[in-house]
Amino acid sequence: MFPSLLRFLFRSVCRFLRPLVMVSIPALAGAATAAPDAVERGRYLVTAGNCASCHTAVAGAFMAGGVAFETPFGTLYSTNITPDPATGIGSWSEADFRAAMRHGVRPDGEHLYPAFPYTAYTRLTDDDLAAIWAYLRAVPPVASAPPQNALAFPFDQRPLLAAWKLLYHEPGPLEPDPGRSDAWNRGAYLVEALGHCSACHSPRNRLGAEQAELRHAGGEYLDRVPGGDFRPWYAPNLTAHPRGLALWDHADLVDYLATGRNAFLEAFGPMNEVIMNSTRYLDAADIDAMATYLKALPEAGGGAAAEAPGEELMGRGRSLYNLHCGTCHLPSGEGDPEMAPRLNRGSLVVQAENPASLINVVLYGPEVAGADPARQWLKPMKAYRYLLDDEEVAAVATYIRNAWDNTAGVVSPARVERQRLVSAGGR
Template sequence: MRFNQFAIVCLGLSGLSSAALANNAELIERGKYLATAADCVACHTTPEGKPFAGGVEFKLPFGSLYSPNITPDKETGIGSWSDEDFVSALHSGVGKDGKHYYPAFPYTSYTLMPEDEVLAIKAYLSSLDPINQAPPENTLSFPFNQRWGMVFWNMLFLDDGRFEPEPEQSEQWNRGAYLVQGPGHCAECHTPRNLFQALDSGEPLAGNLIQGWQAYNISSDETHGIGAWSEAELVNYMSKGYAPGKGVAGGPMAEVVNKSLRHLEETDLTAIATYLLSTEPQQAGIARPETKQLSMPTEMGLGSNLFAGACASCHRWDGKGNQSPVASLMGLKTVNDPAATNLLGILLTGHAGQEQQIDQRMPRFAEGYSDPELAAVSSFVLQHFGQSGGSVSAGDVAAKRGNTGH
């Protein structure tokens, strides 16, 4: 608002051009916020690469896709794109020259964004330095390399239309619904996919296994979803990456928190929490464990010995977290998943980088420990802290090594 007034003053004092500049700066700033909410940078930046220059590999059962360069480079990026080209990409999944995108690009979510917000993102991307870098060629096998096939997929699964607020719901609820379903594209990871790799509308937000990690059920179910979390806990999770006794963002979700959620305004995070707590409860996926009084074991084996040496210092035998409540294992789905998907993921890759406080970091255990050792400590954690009765074999650990990428 104040910015608008400033723009009007500029208009009066020095003519149209500074007003246009001020408006443009405001538009770019808005686009930057929306691009952050949409987490564009996550899929369009390689670990060592320049932001938005693309080239990130998406491994699919039928080959690999690489994300494109979305910097304003005219040759390899989107520098020569018109507004219509960009809107068509985000709303219909059809890029410049009629090229169809694959739904790894979440246009089925971005289609909910109004045109002016899409163009704000374009204005922001256009303000960046152009980077001349073409992504590697996709390696999809026939018939999946036939982009025109997406015409039929879109007929079945793309609901091309903007977000419609529900009038009987509050403004805050509608804002949350928009952020979750539109730019935030939460369902892309948290909703199961059908045979055609489309989101299963029968079980929204019921959780899904994606890129070797469990994207847990985030519907309002108390046991399987986030129904038992308070609004404040959800906001804390999104802004700091943890909610003691409820969840810690690990793997790809830690990246979502770091690159997207923690930069959003608290009012928006509260809106997201309000909406998620009101969603249809889905009784699917991994259940939260019961919390119980635990103490150190009376007999030691390989798993408990390893836990004693490498884990108990921070996590404690009672799972309450020693250094800080961040290290709490109580109540986490990760210790109640019989397949130990995220448990093995976190043991092999560690947790959190330099952007996190020191008590939120966990070292990786991939190199110093053998497969039988990691299997034993994982089995111990599942049996000590959870009720799933799960047990992990050395073969499970071996299979998991190399399958922990985003």
């Protein structure tokens, strides 16, 4: 009874305080004037921002929302951003839209959860916000209300986000760096504002905010694996760390963003949507700019030195690798160009501080993006979820992460078990 009473009192206080914690949005001096081709320009910007991936459910209407996001705090669902007046943003004004993008506030004054990356979109220019608004107004309206969020108490209390924003949200456009090249500045805008890459590639604190000192140094988050269940994934380190983007040169990164494949890797898992719905459609100059900016990021993260595996564990892993993996990836880890990617030094997934994504590939298969049909593997890798037990998966993953000059550390059976079992937001 006491927890129920506490919950009632807390919610009553929040309702009382709600008018006091609304963000005050400054009045606009006037909406930016959209160019005649604003809708087409907005389409390109929305593509660069990968909006469709988060706002279009499987088998759902374009931009009609309803995509589930599992978080440590519960389940959130993306909103309908078509111009339907009842269930979408059709009743919004352009000022309402700017308030959502800059300040994370709905037209009714309620705070938006930062699963919607307004912490990045706030950095967009006024002209680009106007173009995005023009495009979204041209999307066919769809009457579709997403499911209600299912967040644990007290995270279901939106007024608390006012304090969160005071700590972690700094609104305003991204200012160019006059000491940098045009390509670097354009890349910074695409990566930090439109592309919001840090949302996945940065670790977060206990309140769900990105850790600024480890920005782009790699981050764990929950997303779906083949079959539909949610499991932890790890977005690799994008800084100049020796186990991050230092492993790739500029051309490798350009190839990956443009086609989903380079000499080391083919996109799989959550990156599929980024490649298929966004980066492959970008102008070559913009992809080059993104690579320019990312390759200039200073080294960050990496943690403690990886634990070296023992001879017995490496021997067992080698036997399992040669039996199940060696035909396609080759005993040398070089990979057959027609069969499988290389696993020796140069794979960000293999070298990652956190082995979650590598374990997911072994357990559930890669489910590759297929952005370039002319450059596909001859046969997709099968899932080993029911063929290998936790100790065997741990052994083969450990071997891959430490053979051929890789130095990524040991994978424990407990870590593999976690990738099998964690679901529903880790609860």
